Amino acid sequence: MATGCPGPCCAGSPCGGRLPLRPHDPTPFVYPMSAFVDPVQPLLKAHRRLASDLADLCREVNHEVYLVGGSVRDAILGRTVRDLDLTLAADGLALGRKLADRLRCPFVPLDDTDRTGRVVLRHRFTIDISSFKGDTLEADLRKRDFTINAMAVRLADLLGGRPSIIDPLGGAADLAAGRLKAVSEASFHDDPLRVLRAFRLAGQFGLDITPRTETWIAACDEDLREISGERLLYELSLIMGRRRTSDRVTAMIRSGVFASLFPGWMGTSSASVSHRLERTDRLIARDVFLEDQGLYVHLTGCEAKMAGDRTSLWILRFASLVLCGILAGGAAGGTDGTPDRIGGAAGSTAGSTEPALDRVEGAAERLRLSKRERQALHQLVFGALRLLEGAASGEPDDEALCRILRGSKDDTPGAALLAIAHGPDEGIAAGGRIAKAARRLLRLYARHRILRAKGLILNGADIMDDLGLTEGPEIGRLLDKLETIQTIHDIRTREQARKLLYEDAADGLAGAESA
Incomplete structure (x- = not known):
């Protein structure tokens, strides 16, 4: 079987020069022991008897039992292998259970x-063992998604310290040259989710998708329309949960993915979307603005888990993409990309x-988002739209900003x-009108968090007693x-609170009674 890296390889390639120059050869390429074995050692040591x-x-x-797929790719790249993928011509499920x-x-x-089972080790290391997808190892490799995963x-x-790379499709050469090449066209029809995986792997490993694969x-x-929401959510959250994803998402938009x-989403050019997503990435990365107002401190919570292994960071980027579609499509937008009128309170279906x-809601349903992710998407999008609307029509007062804060809750910094x-x-x-409004909103957000911890100075019983x-x-x-x-003013006493709270209470109560 063909092996090794037949093309030039250097430290600037994705493999960092780990794949040495070697002429094309029909025998398996024997790697230096440390170059391939070291990345697997943490997993092998996760259990004292594993090896x-x-x-x-x-x-x-x-x-014969073979290490395959991403395990081989990651070991070649010198990345710690956390998930060992094994395959053999016998019953993988039975072997996994026995291990x-x-x-x-x-x-x-x-x-x-496919007779596949998973052994779960300490420290979140895993071993997946499956039966061949086909009659032989080569047939199995030819059914995989990309050549870099078909080694x-x-x-x-490997256990003997002399690993030989079996590489019939030239995956090592593609990895060294920075190419992402599908094994075959049938690969995508067999599992359309591999389309999204192509963009994720290209971004993750710095690879260029080949023209034929495109x-x-x-x-x-x-x-693509047949991919289930759950599987689509898994890949999208991986793509958007990494740092600086705008290039990958833009490529997906440009390709029509x-x-x-999401039919009917994008009413604007990929260049315009790319510009907005790149700005989102830069702001998340703290390259610009509002650091002095503590926005970055608030956004450190983006690494917190929302559902499973998915963090807030991915939903923030997805909300940015949804906003691109809304503003470009005129759902709530003016000709300059800012909203004309958003309507009433968050969740209202009235008017525009x-x-x-x-x-x-269509995006949330398509992806089968968790309850918390749905809530965050809603609060991020409508919080941003209302802040854009308020800043576009002048300088929003503190009460207007508090209404945004009440709707966006803990997602206010992201909005x-x-x-x-x-x-x-x-x-x-720093001097932009929206940035100024955002600063004021974040100051109120910080005060509101303290208020939530301390509680209101009056409660419902106090108000009922005061007003009968x-x-x-x-x-x-x-x-x-x-x-x-209490969010806007520095209230020290109950008397101060009563004075401001009840100054127009009579008018409000009279209006309520007449209604």
Whole structure:
């Protein structure tokens, strides 16, 4: 079988010069021991008997066991291998269960059809063991997604310290040259999710998708529509959860992938979307603005988990993409890309809010977002739109900013960031109108967080006693007003609070009674 890296290789390539120059050769390429074995050592040491039990099982099953896929790719790149992918011509599910029993580790059956199971080790290391997809190892490799994932190593050779790369499709050469090449056109039709994986891997490893692969991707329009929301969410969250993703997302828009996944979304050029997403990336990366007002401190929470392994960072970027579609499509936008009128409170379907609301809810439903992710997407998008609207019509007062704060809640810092990223270009500068409004909003947000921890100076019972009221919506309205007052003003005493709270209470109560 063909092997090794037949093309030039240097320190500037994705493999960092780890693949040495070597003429094309029909025999497996034997890597220097440390170059390939070292990245696998942390996993092999996750259990004191793992290496010896794997070696024993290789002898017992009377079949060669191979390390395949991303495990081989990552080892070549010198990246720590956390997930060991093994395959053999026998029953992978049975072998996985036997290994788990010997190690006394948890075992998870993954796929009964492909006979695949997972052994879960300490420190989140895993071993997946599957049966060949085909009659031979080469047939199995030819059914994989990309050539860089279609390499194999005999497990016995790896454990013996002399790993030989089995590479019939030239994956090592593609990796060294910085190419991402699909194994075949059928690869995408067999599993359309591989289209998204192409963009993720290209960004993750600094690879260029080959022209032929791009042509195959462009032909997957109908197949992409069939991807389930759960699987689509998994790949999109990986793509958008990394640092600086604007290039990858722009490439997906340019290729028509997003138009297939979310029909009717993009009413603007990929260049315009790229500009907004790149600004979002720069602001997240702290290269610009508002650091002195603590926005970056607030955004450190973007690394917090929202659902599973998905962090807030991915939903912030996805909200930016949704905003691109809303503002370009006129759902709530003016001719300069800023909103004319957003409508009433967050969640209202009245007036011009409805198209934007449909866009947000449609995206959440398509991806089967968790409850917290749906809430965050809604609060980020509408918080940004309302801040854009307020700044476009003048300088919003503190009460207007508090209404935005009440709607966006803990997602207020992200909404402020998105408003600046999607506003007029001067808004990204410290003196921009939107940036000024964002600063004031963040100051109120900081005060509001302290207020939430301390509590309101008056409670509902106090208000009912003061005004002679019984429980009802009017008490809730007054408590909301008190929260706004304490967020804006430095209230030290209950008397101060009562004076500001009740100064127009009579008018408000009279209006409520007449209604």
